[in-house]
Amino acid sequence: MITSPWRNHFFGTDTYMKTILGYIPRVYMNNAATPQISKVVVKKVESILHHYTYHNEQNHLSEKIQETYDKVRNIIIDYIGGDRDLDSVVYTDTTTSALNLLSHIALQDDPDQVIITTRMDHMANYLPFRIKFKTLLVRLTPDGNIDMNHYEDLLIKYQGKVKLVAAIAASNITGIVTPYYKMAYLAHKYDAKILLDAVQLVQHKPFSMKAHSDLEHIDFISFDGHKCYTGQSGGVLIGPKEFLDKYHPMTYGAGITHFVNDEKYILKDSPLSHEAGYPDFMGIISFGEALNYLKSIGLKNISDYEDMLYGYMIKELKEIPGIIIYAPQQNTSNLPYASFNMDGISYKKLGSILGFQFGLTVTAGFSGADIYVQDLLGLSNAEAYELFKSGEGYGVVRASLAAFNSMEDIDRLISALKIISATIKKER
Numbered sequence: 001m002i003t004s005p006w007r008n009h010f011f012g013t014d015t016y017m018k019t020i021l022g023y024i025p026r027v028y029m030n031n032a033a034t035p036q037i038s039k040v041v042v043k044k045v046e047s048i049l050h051h052y053t054y055h056n057e058q059n060h061l062s063e064k065i066q067e068t069y070d071k072v073r074n075i076i077i078d079y080i081g082g083d084r085d086l087d088s089v090v091y092t093d094t095t096t097s098a099l100n101l102l103s104h105i106a107l108q109d110d111p112d113q114v115i116i117t118t119r120m121d122h123m124a125n126y127l128p129f130r131i132k133f134k135t136l137l138v139r140l141t142p143d144g145n146i147d148m149n150h151y152e153d154l155l156i157k158y159q160g161k162v163k164l165v166a167a168i169a170a171s172n173i174t175g176i177v178t179p180y181y182k183m184a185y186l187a188h189k190y191d192a193k194i195l196l197d198a199v200q201l202v203q204h205k206p207f208s209m210k211a212h213s214d215l216e217h218i219d220f221i222s223f224d225g226h227k228c229y230t231g232q233s234g235g236v237l238i239g240p241k242e243f244l245d246k247y248h249p250m251t252y253g254a255g256i257t258h259f260v261n262d263e264k265y266i267l268k269d270s271p272l273s274h275e276a277g278y279p280d281f282m283g284i285i286s287f288g289e290a291l292n293y294l295k296s297i298g299l300k301n302i303s304d305y306e307d308m309l310y311g312y313m314i315k316e317l318k319e320i321p322g323i324i325i326y327a328p329q330q331n332t333s334n335l336p337y338a339s340f341n342m343d344g345i346s347y348k349k350l351g352s353i354l355g356f357q358f359g360l361t362v363t364a365g366f367s368g369a370d371i372y373v374q375d376l377l378g379l380s381n382a383e384a385y386e387l388f389k390s391g392e393g394y395g396v397v398r399a400s401l402a403a404f405n406s407m408e409d410i411d412r413l414i415s416a417l418k419i420i421s422a423t424i425k426k427e428r
């Protein structure tokens with residue numbers, strides 16, 4: 001039985017939770033939503049508390065907090081292999097706000113452009129575009145990944161009109177990693193840029209935006225701190241500085257201008273032009289610390305370890321009578337997430353028994369990937385809408401692992417599911 005070598009680096013791995021059988025050790029398996037908090041992050045925040053001050057004062061401590069905050073831009077850009085000179089690192093509240101910001105910028109760039117996104121994408125990378133543009137959705141293959149033929153067909157059909165492809169790097173439901181470099185290559189081939197929603201990927205797998213001159217270069221990327229173990233907001237939109245400098249901010253307020261009087265205002269360049277209001281010092285400094293931590297233990301080490309967990313989880317899940325696993329991959333290059341249902345029990349009830357009876361923290365629903373989950377369940381638009389209207393709803397149960405999970409956690413899940421499955425069989 002293998003225990004995570006990093007288990008003690010996190011809070012919440014020895015927490016007890018009240019269940020109908022009394023207090024039992026909780027197994028945290030909701031990492032795709034938000035993982036537990038890294039101890040080094042909290043240590044960093046604690047170290048700042050004594051010096052905490054406003055950033056625009058004329059004193060050493062004020063300069064210090066500003067400097068620490070500013071340095072995180074380099075930590076972030078280096079972490080994802082961006083270009084310190086050519087890219088701008090815009091701090092945002094979350095990934096959602098980063099994606100909304102880029103959709104707002106795209107609207108200024110060309111309000112008539114067509115956006116391509118995919119049926120796998122989270123609503124955060126779909127709705128901000130859908131409400132502003134004609135938006136095309138790339139279909140999925142039967143195994144739940146991106147249909148690259150359909151993608152290229154759309155790029156060809158709408159060449160000249162499609163300026164941006166907004167694509168997910170890895171699914172928050174099945175953990176499937178998309179062929180994002182191939183998508184970038186094709187986007188560039190047909191004169192578009194690519195935005196990668198990498199909020200699920202970068203804490204699990206080594207990643208690089210690649211050089212600007214590379215045809216597989218990722219033009220824009222977004223992710224955030226809480227999915228990287230900070231437990232706080234603080235995210236980024238990264239993209240070509242020259243491009244981001246050109247457009248007006250989505251949010252106006254103090255800090256974004258060089259000069260204002262009642263006749264004119266002069267905007268700063270990016271990233272500052274897009275960062276109105278009080279900076280999120282704690283969130284961003286925590287974000288930087290979390291990335292330093294992940295880098296220090298090594299993304300390749302994390303990925304290898306999580307691949308092992310994923311393989312074990314899928315193998316064990318497959319043994320459970322009545323289980324339906326959505327898009328389990330043959331290879332183990334997925335994120336360690338599994339979404340499933342069980343014959344004879346609703347997703348809601350299954351999730352609730354796992355939580356209230358067995359102390360397992362999972363999600364039951366569609367977790368912001370409404371369209372992807374409808375596709376995985378084989379629901380038509382009308383069927384999904386009927387289920388919504390009736391109050392029954394639709395969804396999957398998702399167990400999503402992270403670096404601190406151990407094989408023992410998976411065993412707890414499997415043994416709970418076996419008990420539930422046996423009970424259902426008896427009731428039938």
Ligand SMILES: Cc1ncc(COP(=O)(O)O)c(C=O)c1O
Binds near residue numbers: 094097124170197200
């Ligand atoms: C794939 C994906 N994109 C975007 C988001 C939105 O992230 P946030 O809620 O941190 O803004 C999520 C959140 O779960 C996600 O899974």
